[in-house]
Amino acid sequence: MPRLILVRHGQSQWNLENRFTGWWDVGLTEKGEAEARAAGELLRERNILPSIAFTSVQTRAIKTLHIALEAAGILWIPETKDWRLNERHYGGLTGLDKAETAAKHGKEQVHIWRRSFDTPPPVLEKGSTFDLSSDPRYAGIDVPQTESLKDTIARALPYYQGSIVPHLKAGATVIVSAHGNSLRALVKHLSGISDEEITGLEIPTGQPIIYEMADDLTVTDRYYLSER
Numbered sequence: 165m166p167r168l169i170l171v172r173h174g175q176s177q178w179n180l181e182n183r184f185t186g187w188w189d190v191g192l193t194e195k196g197e198a199e200a201r202a203a204g205e206l207l208r209e210r211n212i213l214p215s216i217a218f219t220s221v222q223t224r225a226i227k228t229l230h231i232a233l234e235a236a237g238i239l240w241i242p243e244t245k246d247w248r249l250n251e252r253h254y255g256g257l258t259g260l261d262k263a264e265t266a267a268k269h270g271k272e273q274v275h276i277w278r279r280s281f282d283t284p285p286p287v288l289e290k291g292s293t294f295d296l297s298s299d300p301r302y303a304g305i306d307v308p309q310t311e312s313l314k315d316t317i318a319r320a321l322p323y324y325q326g327s328i329v330p331h332l333k334a335g336a337t338v339i340v341s342a343h344g345n346s347l348r349a350l351v352k353h354l355s356g357i358s359d360e361e362i363t364g365l366e367i368p369t370g371q372p373i374i375y376e377m378a379d380d381l382t383v384t385d386r387y388y389l390s391e392r
């Protein structure tokens with residue numbers, strides 16, 4: 165039966181520092197690496213072993229995937245990296261301290277920027293420190309200047325449908341290592357969560373979420389692997 169494993173990257177350096185991250189490429193902390201290892205060990209213990217992997221083009225998700233697959237003893241499985249699984253682009257907030265930004269603009273405004281469904285943060289000016297449009301990994305891609313959750317869904321979901329669903333339809337166990345907001349996009353679709361409710365859903369770092377599916381990809385069960 166098809167099975168989908170979703171895992172948010174382990175703690176990143178900017179999760180630790182409480183900074184808006186988005187598309188900025190930061191590494192994992194030691195704790196983040198340990199979370200990734202624990203996720204892989206859990207997959208091995210429970211014998212839930214993916215045969216194919218998908219991740220973003222961001223170091224924290226790629227490393228989480230590799231550390232987890234190595235701990236599970238299956239670092240060799242095929243993997244695909246795609247920018248459509250990237251974190252939501254945080255626009256002009258990228259790099260800022262979340263608490264300082266709340267002190268400056270008010271908690272309510274920051275909550276809207278972080279969790280509203282379709283209000284994007286302010287745009288990131290072209291040529292500013294965190295502008296990634298000349299990064300070679302984004303060659304030929306129109307790098308956004310900001311994204312709401314709705315914008316993130318608009319690129320992550322078609323990617324899921326076009327590139328991941330065919331493997332699920334063939335009965336594979338698929339792992340996706342990605343980010344808080346790109347995974348929200350997938351969970352919203354898979355669990356049929358409304359635009360309002362999805363904004364309240366927090367996805368913890370390094371915790372595999374399992375979707376068990378029927379052959380027609382109807383979800384039959386969803387659970388955190390650590391809770392079973």
Ligand SMILES: O=C(O)[C@@H](CO)OP(=O)(O)O
Binds near residue numbers: 179185187278344
């Ligand atoms: O900074 C970010 O890119 C994300 C994920 O860490 O933060 P938020 O919790 O605001 O979606």
